[in-house]
Amino acid sequence: MQISADKTSLYTGVGILLTRQVIDTPGGTLVYLWIKTTTGPVKLEISGEKPVFFIEQNNSEQAQHLITRSKLLQTQIKPLALKTFTQQNVVGVYFNKLRDFYLIRDLFKQHNIKCYEDDLRPDDRFLMERFITGQVSFIGKAIAKKTETDQRLTLNTSNYQYYQDVKCKRCDEPTLLSTDLLNSVSLDIECSMEGELYSIGLYSKLMQTVLMIGEPKALTEDINFDLVWVPNEKALLHALNQWMNRYDPDIIIGWNVINFDFLLLKKRFDHHNITFTIGRDGSKPRWRKHANSEQNFIDIAGRVVIDGIDMLRSATYSFPSFSLDYVANTLLGIGKKVDDVDNRVAEITDNFKHNKLALAKYNLEDCRLVSLIFDKTLLLDFAILRAHLTGLALDRIGGSVAAFTNLYLPKLHRSGYVAPNMGDGLQGLVSPGGYVMDSVPGLYRNVLVLDFKSLYPSIIRTFKIDPMGMIEGLKTPESSIEGFDGAYFSRDKHFLPDIIKSLWSERDKAKKDKNSALSQAIKIIMNSFYGVLGSTGCRFFDPRLSGSITKRSHEILKTTKKWIEQEGYQVIYGDTDSIFIHVGEDKSSKESQRLGKILAKLINNNLINELNERFNVTSELEIEFETYFSQFFMPTIRGLEIGSKKRYAGLVEKAGKQQLIFKGLESVRTDWTELAKEFQRTLYLKVFNQECVVSFIKQTVEKTYAGEFDDKLLYRKRIRRKLNHYVKNIPPHIKAARLADKFNKENNKPLKFQNKGWIEYYLTTSGPQAKGYVNAPLDYQLYVERQLSSVADAILPFIGTSFNEITDAQMNLFN
Structure with a gap:
């Protein structure tokens, strides 16, 4: 809302906080906030915020001596009415620039001067001290965009408002606590095994686009999305910049979108020496890397990137696998549009060469699945509300x-x-x-x-x-x-x-x-x-x-x-x-x-x-x-008579129907076969309902040996380290992975299991073998002993029998 109309017009407004940044300029440290208002995106420039940390007052003299010696004369030490938890009075050490903040902090620590709150950035402290969380109320002077202070930026034509000399305070506007104000796009890329781009999918409720490398061709069928043809990878990257500038999303979502899609885009932009002008002000993304992991973080001026996997975990969702195909099937009952999910890279490359329309559909479907998962689980709502309650950034992992x-x-x-x-x-x-x-x-x-x-x-x-x-x-x-x-x-x-x-x-x-x-x-x-x-x-x-x-x-x-x-x-x-x-x-x-x-x-x-x-x-x-x-x-602890912990099963009634509840037992564990899970559920239900279990157990054993349950005998386990890091006590799934990749290497096929991930495998008479690489009969006796017998003997003694008593005569027939 405009307050006055002269040359120094002041404007007020409220909006959702999107991104924050602090930079050093010749005139001092500036804090930038990007927010989304009902009239569009807004960039707020806040000056006068000095980086600060605290030291104990009795270190003031030594600290001042070190500051003088370092010739950072604009650094100031000010007494404050604050003290530590040990009741020591403290002083504030204030800086004009963030660079000086870090230099002096390191210098003080070298001289054993303890610094307090020296890990808080000025932008975070600015918001925190004003109790500003997910929404901002501001007042400031409207400035033409051409007066951007950082002349290194190549400005685009995004329609945003820019304000300087801004004052901010907390805002609690209920109408901002929804996704209605924000526009999001789901992004997904398709590429070769070597990382060369084929296409980029972009999906929102209002616009669905696939940017595809290739010669324009007459389509043999009607499609309900825009298929944009570009001649080569360089043109594809320019087309993405233009699309982002034109449709101007607030939120970019995806699946492993930062550590795969954006990281690969960065490499391809760098390879072609093209500036990735994805920021709302035409700036490039800023990259950060987690100190103790392979996790990367991306900061884009005015745009938030939210990874579906990370946000699901933050919202306490848990799945045996976080692959898009698995999560989509679990939550939506929808799978990916590819015939062979295990070898999808080869199929994607084949489609790029021979059926680009099929690839475009596949690319866009991945985008759509991510968007549907976000809708189903209310992930954007969750992120907005969490930000409003805590001040965490919208894209914050954990926190x-x-x-x-x-x-x-x-x-x-x-x-x-x-x-x-x-x-x-x-x-x-x-x-x-x-x-x-x-x-x-x-x-x-x-x-x-x-x-x-x-x-x-x-x-x-x-x-x-x-x-x-x-x-x-x-x-x-x-x-x-x-x-x-x-x-x-x-x-x-x-x-x-x-x-x-x-x-x-x-x-x-x-x-x-x-x-x-x-x-x-x-x-x-x-x-x-x-x-x-x-x-x-x-x-x-x-x-x-x-x-x-x-x-x-x-x-x-x-x-x-x-x-x-x-x-x-x-x-x-x-x-x-x-x-x-x-x-x-x-x-x-x-x-x-x-x-x-x-x-x-x-x-x-x-x-x-x-x-x-x-x-x-x-x-x-x-x-x-x-x-x-x-x-x-x-149950008891296996092999003992004492009771177990965190493992039980029970029968409840919901909506007039019986429902089995399992906690910690095989039925809910990912490392047991589907046969064992189904066997346990049926067996327990029969025991709870006091039904005879003998014929059921015998039939299950008989059908297992007859090969009728082969599709239910897969084990599925995660490879948590690189394959060559397993040295001692090699578990079965690692043996299966090594055998499979040995076969791949001998036959000049891509190695599939070297760098973590999941593997499905069978137990055969020649040992564990990966799905798709089985060359020996399944070891049915091992399955019966390790899966069926283990499950049954947890509960059968409580009804006066055992697995062996029921199956002994039958087992002799198969030996």
Whole structure:
């Protein structure tokens, strides 16, 4: 909205934060923010932000001497009303340029001057200190785009607005919390084995395009997308620049899009000496590499690149394989448009030579599948809402430590503290994980599961567990809340309990509004806070903090078990925040479920009274009746008589239908054959329903030996290292991979298994052999012994029999 109309017109606006950047200029450090408003993209230039870190006041004189000696005279040391967690006063060291910030930081460390918060970039600090997260409200002067300060940029003609002398503040505009304002495109490239480009697919709801190298040809069929022909790879790259400039997407999505598609594009642009002017201001992408992995990161001015695999993982999705074909089939029931997925590169090359229309369709279908997966899982909604809640960039991978820092640091500064450095917390203590009870193995009727609702966040809220709260609590232990390992927590000086309370309230509202993306984002954030406090990669790590959470959870679970047993019921298992109760064989389903609600209410009331009497705190803990198993099985540890942990199966009823639930057993593991999984599901269902299992087991064995289940005998395992890195104790799937690639090498075929990935293989009489490379009979006896017998003998002893008793006579026929 325009405020005034003279030559120094000021404009205000609000928008979604897309990208951020900080650069050094002759006049000092500038922060650039790109946002998307209802009127289009906007570039904001913020001046006057000085990079800063903190040192202890008693190091000021030495620090000033080092600064003077380095001749960086524009560096300033200023006293501040801040102190460390060890109660040392600090001063701020301010710089005109980011380059000087890094030089002095390294110089101070060489002279053992400890620097605090020296890992925060000015753009992140600018946003954090103003509590700006996913949305920005701004006021600034409109500037013609030709006055760009960086003359190295080759400007394109993107339609964006540019403002200088900008002031920003937090914005909470509900209408911006959706994907409606953002336009996205799914990008995918097709190329040869050597990395030469064939085509580039670009898919959005409004525009579908394939840029294809080749001579224009009359099409033999109608197509519903734009097929743009270019003569060679150089023209293809220019065409991509032009397409991006013309359609101007805010978000670019894809599948392994950064580490494959964009990285290969970079190489091809460099090869042809063409500038990849993909930034909204005509700038090139900026590349960064993770210090401890092969992960690359790309920064594009005004555009966000979101990789589907990384964002699914951030949203806690898990698949046996993250290949596009597997995920699309699992989520959408749709596969890739290629006949031989295992040899798709060869088919793609063949199509490029002989059937470019088929390749174009395949290329665009990959783009469409990614777009459909994003829609199905609400990944963009998730990214936007997570950014709004935490200040994380839209394309941030993981980021639980950064999210905590964004939310916590500005509150900490306003209370007079700077944050500690990694390693400052108490050393030598180890905080335990979640409490897992010894189980009571057996077959049961009527088992209830009671589950503590967000147990760790609830403990944080109840006992006021907080980094600064512990520092304040240790000052006055007599009036504080006692934790574990000598920790005490202030009853009124803390932030984390209130942050969680606010998030909790937002999640309840999201559930009520059936906003699954928001609910999931909040759940992940809340549950990550314990992990952050328990991670040595977090500046606030202190085992007294994490221990006061987990050790309290142990105490609560043990106390809950005692209360349940006092009511006359048997606790057969417990794990972290859940407790499993056998309420007797004689009860009906209705009686059992009514009892679940009664026990939950009893425990909650007991907690209120217990915590008030012991600690004078209000209980935020809540246990809920979660699941009723009409039939339940808790196995023993294989080969022993003691009960297992984190492994069970049960029968529940949902929507009037029986449903089997497996936890940790073969049926849900990726390294067991489909035959074993199907055998286990059917066998357990028969046992639960008290049906005879003898004929089923015998028929399964008979059909296995007859070869009727060959398609279900594949093993599938991940090759986690390069093949030549496996030296000792070579596992079966590696043996299969080596044999397959030995065959490929001898027959001048591409090697398939050298550099990680997945392999499917069979067990044969000549050992493990990869799918497509089998030259020996399958070893059916080995499958029966390792798969069927192992599955059956976990449960059959509980009904008075064994696999051998049932199959001995039959097995002799096959020997």
